[in-house]
Amino acid sequence: MSYFAAAVLREKRGWTAAELNLRGTADVDEVADRLRDAAPDAYLSLLFVEADDTYLVILRLDEGEDLRVFGSDSAYAEESRLGALLVGDLKTSVTGLDDPEEPRPAATGGDDTEQPAVDPEADPVGEADLLTDLGIPAQRLLSLCAHEGMMPADVTAEICQVLGCVDEVEELREV
Numbered sequence: 001m002s003y004f005a006a007a008v009l010r011e012k013r014g015w016t017a018a019e020l021n022l023r024g025t026a027d028v029d030e031v032a033d034r035l036r037d038a039a040p041d042a043y044l045s046l047l048f049v050e051a052d053d054t055y056l057v058i059l060r061l062d063e064g065e066d067l068r069v070f071g072s073d074s075a076y077a078e079e080s081r082l083g084a085l086l087v088g089d090l091k092t093s094v095t096g097l098d099d100p101e102e103p104r105p106a107a108t109g110g111d112d113t114e115q116p117a118v119d120p121e122a123d124p125v126g127e128a129d130l131l132t133d134l135g136i137p138a139q140r141l142l143s144l145c146a147h148e149g150m151m152p153a154d155v156t157a158e159i160c161q162v163l164g165c166v167d168e169v170e171e172l173r174e175v
Helices: 028-038 081-087 138-146 152-163 166-174
Strands: 003-011 014-019 044-051 055-062 065-071 106-108 114-116 125-127
Touching: 003 028, 003 152, 003 166, 014 166, 028 044, 028 055, 028 065, 028 081, 044 081, 044 152, 055 081, 055 152, 065 081, 138 152, 152 166
Parallel strands: none
Antiparallel strands: 003 014, 003 044, 044 055, 055 065, 065 125, 106 114
């Protein structure tokens, strides 16, 4: 399974981005170590892992500590070794929603139809609220991941647009 892993790092001078090679990692802690090594002085480190135009995993470190993880679909853990080490240990439901009993919010479409905010086939896992303080609430992240026609790269671009680092990540894709 092919993947793209972009580290987006907030340092004193602003945002930077670097592609991370995750080959040979043994567990999610080793992935976090590689993210830390990308910018040891970063006060915010995000890693966007996009796999086969299907799955998105976001990892977050604040000042190199307190690893938080969100995965767009738990099926990624069954599909690949990388998926298993990134999201395999996560609970099968998302956290960070107002009502944990109802982890899948509904969003209404512009017409008279109701559109589910989360693909009924997908099973998002982890901390959907990991970007809330950056302007992307949990329900928005889930909606982006479930929006029909949105690829993981599109979701990453939308998030990075809000953060103000979309150009840095897009430069990585061009290389």
